[in-house]
Ligand SMILES: Nc1ncnc2c1ncn2[C@@H]1O[C@H](COP(=O)(O)OP(=O)(O)OP(=O)(O)O)[C@@H](O)[C@H]1O
């Protein structure tokens with residue numbers, strides 16, 4: 001079943017065509033990787049899908065319902081959550097309190113929000129840090145916290161924007177496991193990522209943006225063989241992509 005259907009989505013910033021008639025779908029239970037060079041339009045696609053920027057054309061459907069042009073909080077309510085590339089937790093609040101902020105999207109009860117936050121901390125392997133202030137976390141763990149905050153809104157679809165960049169190899173492996181666990185819990189996921197080994201291993205399918213255009217969408221095995229993708233982004237050999 002198709003959960004998200006993006007059709008001919010376009011966005012222009014002044015003279016720059018950031019998204020050019022991008023069409024893309026996400027199936028229930030799928031992990032879709034979204035890759036492409038710096039400035040390709042990946043974050044803009046997330047922003048246009050989640051209501052943070054208004055597209056100039058095209059449509060976004062969530063579970064068959066048109067959500068194009070709705071404000072971000074309304075889209076979040078419907079079950080579509082995103083993380084931000086630049087993470088900004090509330091630094092003085094504890095880890096669990098930061099996650100409760102997300103949980104308040106669904107409840108007014110602090111007790112319910114705390115319970116939900118603790119579940120999310122377990123799923124994201126942050127439970128041992130629940131009482132720490134957010135500012136005390138490493139950048140890697142702050143990214144994990146950002147993911148946890150988005151998850152606490154109880155999304156059906158989670159959009160992750162470079163949650164693995166700047167992480168140590170051990171932290172990358174752990175985050176890959178966390179994302180798999182989130183999918184097992186029934187959430188469908190799109191991941192923007194420059195860490196190629198991680199995104200190729202994690203994703204069922206990969207979509208590639210280049211200058212705002214979708215140039216390929218296929219399995220990871222097909223993508224690494226795709227001539228346009230190699231020329232535009234992957235290079236040869238497939239290794240050492242910068243962030
Ligand atoms: N609010 C904005 N106003 C003007 N230009 C913007 C805005 N947001 C993005 N852009 C431009 O749109 C293009 C696409 O940017 P976007 O952030 O979507 O790229 P990206 O694929 O996420 O890149 P990266 O991998 O570096 O994060 C870039 O040229 C960027 O400078």
Ligand SMILES: [Mg+2]
Nearest residue numbers: 042043044085
């Ligand atoms: Mg980006």
